[in-house]
Amino acid sequence: MSFTVAIDGPAAAGKGTISKAVAAHFGFAHLDTGLLYRAVGARVRDGAEPIAAAKALRAEDLEAGDLRTQAVADQASRVAVIPEVRAALVDFQRSFARRAGGAVLDGRDIGTVICPEAEAKLFVTASAECRAERRHRELTERGEIQSYDDVLAAVRDRDQRDRDRATAPLLPASDAVQLDTSDLSIDEAVARAIEIVARRRGPE
Numbered sequence: 334m335s336f337t338v339a340i341d342g343p344a345a346a347g348k349g350t351i352s353k354a355v356a357a358h359f360g361f362a363h364l365d366t367g368l369l370y371r372a373v374g375a376r377v378r379d380g381a382e383p384i385a386a387a388k389a390l391r392a393e394d395l396e397a398g399d400l401r402t403q404a405v406a407d408q409a410s411r412v413a414v415i416p417e418v419r420a421a422l423v424d425f426q427r428s429f430a431r432r433a434g435g436a437v438l439d440g441r442d443i444g445t446v447i448c449p450e451a452e453a454k455l456f457v458t459a460s461a462e463c464r465a466e467r468r469h470r471e472l473t474e475r476g477e478i479q480s481y482d483d484v485l486a487a488v489r490d491r492d493q494r495d496r497d498r499a500t501a502p503l504l505p506a507s508d509a510v511q512l513d514t515s516d517l518s519i520d521e522a523v524a525r526a527i528e529i530v531a532r533r534r535g536p537e
């Protein structure tokens with residue numbers, strides 16, 4: 334039986350950590366849909382044309398090593414405004430969402446466009462400062478040296494581009510449960526998310 338959990342929200346709000354933990358808890362598969370846009374963005378940085386790159390994307394491309402950099406994130410949000418790029422990635426996401434055994438997808442438009450019928454929907458947020466601080470820490474740990482102010486500016490730019498685009502803008506589904514993680518530890522945020530999904534799932 335399929336059961337889809339849609340987790341959307343702005344950059345570095347904690348979607349990735351929460352999604353992985355929710356998937357592990359319920360034994361569901363997890364797809365970080367941001368990686369699809371990052372993989373297309375990385376191809377475009379190497380000179381490819383965005384729509385052709387999106388159409389040619391293969392599952393193996395999501396394993397490429399350098400998809401987590403700030404430059405690739407920035408390029409991802411630029412290709413993500415192109416409707417044909419988004420359209421080319423829909424089928425892969427929908428079939429992942431409906432696989433037997435349950436699935437968690439995190440992104441920007443999962444609860445609104447990709448899986449409006451998802452059984453559980455969360456919209457994870459946190460203040461821009463808080464998100465920039467987390468992303469700054471992550472990038473530093475991976476050896477990408479950038480000032481906090483630059484990371485904050487990049488996060489704000491990307492949020493704006495994601496919210497203002499005409500196709501599938503970042504916005505909570507009307508039936509999504511909002512989870513603000515600004516003042517929560519990782520464990521607290523994960524526990525709340527599991528509680529929300531468990532409520533939607535009902536008794537085993």
Ligand code: CDP
Nearest residue numbers: 344345366367368370409410413440441442
């Ligand atoms: O990890 P972070 O939240 O910073 O970003 P991400 O989820 O990897 O997404 C990178 C970019 O891809 C976003 O800024 C969006 O522009 C785009 N994206 C999207 O448009 N739709 C999705 N479902 C997922 C990502």
